[in-house]
Amino acid sequence: MTAATTETAVDPKVQRRAEALFDGYRDDLARRTDRFFAALLLGEWIFAIVLAVVYSPYAWAGKTRTLHVHVYAAVLLGGAINALPLLLAWRKPGAPLTRHVIAAGQMLWSALLIHLSGGRIETHFHVFGSLAFVAFYRDWKVIVSATVVVAGDHFIRGVLWPESVYGIVNPEWWRFLEHAFWVVFEDTFLVLACVAMVNEMHQRAEQQAEVEALSEREKQKSVDLDEALTKLKRSQETLVRTEKLAAVGQLAASVGHELRNPLFAIRNANTFITKKVGGDGADPKVAQFLQLIERELGACTKIISDLLDFARERAPNARPCPLRALVDEAVGLVPPANVKIVNAVSDELPVPCIDKDQFRQVLINLVQNAVEAMPEGGGEVTVAAEGGADRPFRISIVDNGPGMPADVVEKVFEPLFTTKTKGTGLGLAIVSNMIKGHGGAIRVESELGRGSRFEIELPNG
Numbered sequence: 001m002t003a004a005t006t007e008t009a010v011d012p013k014v015q016r017r018a019e020a021l022f023d024g025y026r027d028d029l030a031r032r033t034d035r036f037f038a039a040l041l042l043g044e045w046i047f048a049i050v051l052a053v054v055y056s057p058y059a060w061a062g063k064t065r066t067l068h069v070h071v072y073a074a075v076l077l078g079g080a081i082n083a084l085p086l087l088l089a090w091r092k093p094g095a096p097l098t099r100h101v102i103a104a105g106q107m108l109w110s111a112l113l114i115h116l117s118g119g120r121i122e123t124h125f126h127v128f129g130s131l132a133f134v135a136f137y138r139d140w141k142v143i144v145s146a147t148v149v150v151a152g153d154h155f156i157r158g159v160l161w162p163e164s165v166y167g168i169v170n171p172e173w174w175r176f177l178e179h180a181f182w183v184v185f186e187d188t189f190l191v192l193a194c195v196a197m198v199n200e201m202h203q204r205a206e207q208q209a210e211v212e213a214l215s216e217r218e219k220q221k222s223v224d225l226d227e228a229l230t231k232l233k234r235s236q237e238t239l240v241r242t243e244k245l246a247a248v249g250q251l252a253a254s255v256g257h258e259l260r261n262p263l264f265a266i267r268n269a270n271t272f273i274t275k276k277v278g279g280d281g282a283d284p285k286v287a288q289f290l291q292l293i294e295r296e297l298g299a300c301t302k303i304i305s306d307l308l309d310f311a312r313e314r315a316p317n318a319r320p321c322p323l324r325a326l327v328d329e330a331v332g333l334v335p336p337a338n339v340k341i342v343n344a345v346s347d348e349l350p351v352p353c354i355d356k357d358q359f360r361q362v363l364i365n366l367v368q369n370a371v372e373a374m375p376e377g378g379g380e381v382t383v384a385a386e387g388g389a390d391r392p393f394r395i396s397i398v399d400n401g402p403g404m405p406a407d408v409v410e411k412v413f414e415p416l417f418t419t420k421t422k423g424t425g426l427g428l429a430i431v432s433n434m435i436k437g438h439g440g441a442i443r444v445e446s447e448l449g450r451g452s453r454f455e456i457e458l459p460n461g
Contacts, residue, residue: 021205030094048074107149316355330363338378350388370399404446
């Protein structure tokens with residue numbers, strides 16, 4: 001036996017599975033054998049009637065062929081013998097009681113056929129065949145039940161009506177012992193065969209349970225390997241993103257300040273030129289291009305601000321700050337659009353301790369993202385909050401826009417990830433970092449066609 005087999009042999013789970021398989025094998029065998037005996041008992045009934053009609057008149061009444069009383073015995077006694085076994089085979093197939101009753105019925109058929117033949121020695125072989133058939137159940141206790149029935153029948157009829165058993169009126173006293181010896185002789189081998197076949201069924205069940213356990217372990221190993229490979233792939237992706245972010249941080253730190261000064265100078269120059277060439281007589285195209293320069297300079301300033309905010313993580317300076325007023329302030333800084341923004345924060349909400357500048361930027365980014373996600377027909381963005389006292393603060397930004405697919409929801413807080421044609425993909429990453437700096441967390445729920453919900457949870461205190 002291998003080490004793996006030894007391990008599974010003492011595994012309680014494998015043992016329970018082996019027992020369940022063995023019970024299943026035995027139940028299936030009992031049901032099939034019950035069906036076999038149901039057909040056999042019906043066939044014996046028909047054969048007994050034919051035997052009583054054709055042969056019994058000659059066996060019991062000489063050469064005169066008449067409708068003998070044994071025809072009625074075959075019909076009535078045969079029906080009585082079959083009634084209970086057939087009923088149990090139909091209503092309780094596979095039950096222990098069913099097979100013991102069927103075994104008794106089969107042995108009573110041997111007794112009836114011996115009687116109908118006038119005790120001829122040929123029909124005594126039916127007893128040995130019946131015992132062999134009963135062994136199909138592979139249950140030695142059923143063989144014992146069958147033996148008790150046939151022994152009792154031979155003894156009682158041998159005393160009261162020996163002619164129906166041995167064919168003669170005064171048989172020798174040892175005839176019963178002779179029959180009993182051969183029955184016990186056959187029973188010995190049948191019982192040994194039943195025990196051996198049951199052991200074989202046990203071994204088969206144990207082997208199948210071990211194979212199933214081995215297959216389950218191999219399947220689990222495959223699952224574990226897949227999970228390990230997935231984790232390795234994610235780790236590699238995280239490493240790549242970390243390296244990329246480190247490069248972005250270095251770039252932002254070194255270039256951000258260098259670009260801010262030229263952009264500030266360009267914006268001042270653009271403001272001066274606008275004042276000089278502006279006025280009622282100015283060329284409309286010149287005014288249009290000057291506005292374009294101002295707008296794009298603002299976009300460049302926003303990108304640089306995002307890079308610098310992401311590159312330098314400043315610890316929050318938490319102070320009490322009324323949340324409703326802060327929401328009004330943040331909403332006022334969001335570029336106007338055909339979207340209704342509702343401040344549903346109650347004036348009675350307890351005052352949280354937050355970094356006002358950082359949290360204003362958080363609200364601006366989230367509300368502006370929600371506004372930009374709305375279709376041209378407009379929509380509604382609602383900012384609400386609850387908590388305080390002995391509960392954490394929960395701030396939600398909910399929109400009724402188009403929503404996001406699941407693959408986008410998983411990545412919205414990843415740096416440099418964006419679904420917009422313009423933008424750095426750092427807005428929500430900055431939001432996540434600022435909220436984590438406050439000791440809080442942010443999560444998002446979204447479904448296509450049903451809008452999005454961003455929920456911020458901040459500790460109280």
